[in-house]
Amino acid sequence: MFVDDLHLFCKGDVKSIFIIMETFKRFSSTSGLTINSEKSDFYCNRMSQHVVQRVLQGIGFKKGELPFKYLGVKISHKRLTKINCNVLVDRMIARIRGWKSRKISYSGRLILVKSVLSTIHNHWSQIFVLPVSIMDRIQALCKTFLWEGSDNYSRSPLVAWNVLCMDNEHGVLGLTDSKIWNYATIGKLVWWVTSKQDHLWIKWVDHIYLKGTPWFQYEPTTYSSWAWRKVCQIKTMFQNGYTNGLWNGDIKEYTISSGYNWLLQNTGSKVPWFKIVWNRYNVPKWNFTMWLVQQKRLLTLDRLRKWGMDVPIECFLCGQAPEDHQHLFQQCRFTQQCLQLLANWLGLSSGLLLKPECHLRLRYLSAYARKVCSDAVVGLYYRIWRCRNVCRLEGYVPTPTLLVLQIQEDCNRQIQGCFKGYMKHTDSDWNRLRNINI
Structure with missing residues (x-):
């Protein structure tokens, strides 16, 4: 149809x-x-x-x-079942299997989860409250593809999914919780009834179901349709969000994003390093590695030994201490040499680079210079982790000078591709001192 x-x-x-x-x-x-x-x-x-x-x-x-298909969704007189919604799962699996052979990095998978997999069910979610089993399956596929790159689950994720669904400012990836998003989209129907929008459906609901009963005091009967009963269930979730007919106290109109954020309730504290990790000058795969460093979720030797794996103890880069996140990225002799060389190139002290969020507060640096410094710091952490893996597999460790030169080349290339617009004379002078060509 x-x-x-x-x-x-x-x-x-x-x-x-x-x-x-x-x-x-x-x-x-x-x-x-x-x-x-x-x-x-x-x-x-x-x-x-x-x-x-x-x-x-x-x-x-x-x-x-019945059911028949209209505008991409199943229309039926009965409740929506798992079998009716399996088409959504099949679409996701087909997409994932098409990407499986491409060896996509974590950052590439993150973009695909945000822009493709998490949106396949959006059209259905704005019409129906989808079965819980389907929403769980959708989230499981997103999680499995992010960490495994396939649709087959084989190991525990590095970070729990409910943590990943908080926003970037709280130190996570800002993914969408499919269940809460579904509730937020149906919340728009609750808003329409609350504000008595000029829709034919609202007039029909008022005449057939409400019959003059205040909306938040209305209880559906057992003879009501399953779709209407679901809308009434979602109504109770949003009841505390309405004050005198206004959504969230002072916002005049309900939006799906505001309803989603209200249900999600990000109560954690903001992390000081989120602007560094999600800097637009960064190479995307650097961002993901830096984020895992800040979360202490990289598979370092101390974590592998806790899982019962028979692996060495000493750091592969220096061989002088047990390897963990703090040693590898701060105390390792190889890391400290790289930090000093990078600090000399940027004109900063190596102590500031040990706490990456500190250089963002340096007022004598322009906004552009702070972003370049963030790019270099994130690149350093990515290169150190890569060198560690190369050393573990091949036994080869590059010199700190070579590693920093690679970071400088990567930063130069990335800034050339990302920078647009007019550059101030002070920033041009800052670039010349560091051989950055734009």
Whole structure:
């Protein structure tokens, strides 16, 4: 069916149906337009078989079966089941299997989860409250693809999914919680009823269900449709968000994003390093590695030994102390040499680079210079982790000078690709001192 198709509803009796057909005949005799019986269907529910046969003989339509598909969703008189929604899961699996062979990095998978996988169900979510089992399956596929790159779950994730769904300022990835998003989209229907929007559906609901009863005091009956009962359940979630008919106290109009944030309730404290990790000058795969460093979730030797794996203890880069996050990225002799060389290039002290968020507060640096410094620091952490893995697998450790030169080349290339607009003379002088060409 298409968006310009005509749907007519009536009581399931012969009289009502024949009145509609008589109206069509009068319309045809006046306008010259007739019904195409081959493209018309008759749907019914709880009608006796002999009545159905009589109607079909009288109208000349074929009998359709429920549920039927309209505008991409299943239309049915019954509650939406897991079987009806499996098409969403199948679409996600087909997408993931198409990407499986491309060896996509963590950052690339993160972008695909945010922009593709998390949006496949959005159209359905704005119409129905989807079954919990389907929402769990959708989140499981997103989680598995992010950490595994496939649709098959084989190991525990490095970070729990409910933590990842907080925003970037709280130190996580800002992914979408599918269940809460579904509730927030249905919350828009709650807002329409609350504010008595000028919609035909609102007028119908007020006439058939509410009948003058205050919205937040109304309780659905057992004879109400399952979709309406779900809307009433979501209403109780948002009841505390309305004050004197206003959403969230002072916001005049409800939006899905405001409802989502209200349900999510980010109560954690903001982290000082989020601007460094999500700096637009950074290479995306650097961002993810830096984020894992700040979360202390990289698979360092101390974590592997806690899981019972038989691995060495000493740091691969210096061989002088047990490897953990603090040693590898702050105390290791190789790391400290790299930090000093990078600090000399940037004109900062190595102590500031040990706490990456500190250089963002240096007032003598321009906003552009602070972003370049953030880019270099994130690149350093990424390169150190990569050197550690190369040393573990191949036994080769590059010199600190070579590693810092690679970071300088990467930063130069990334800034050339990202910078747009006019550059101040002070920033141009700062670039020349560091051989950054834009």
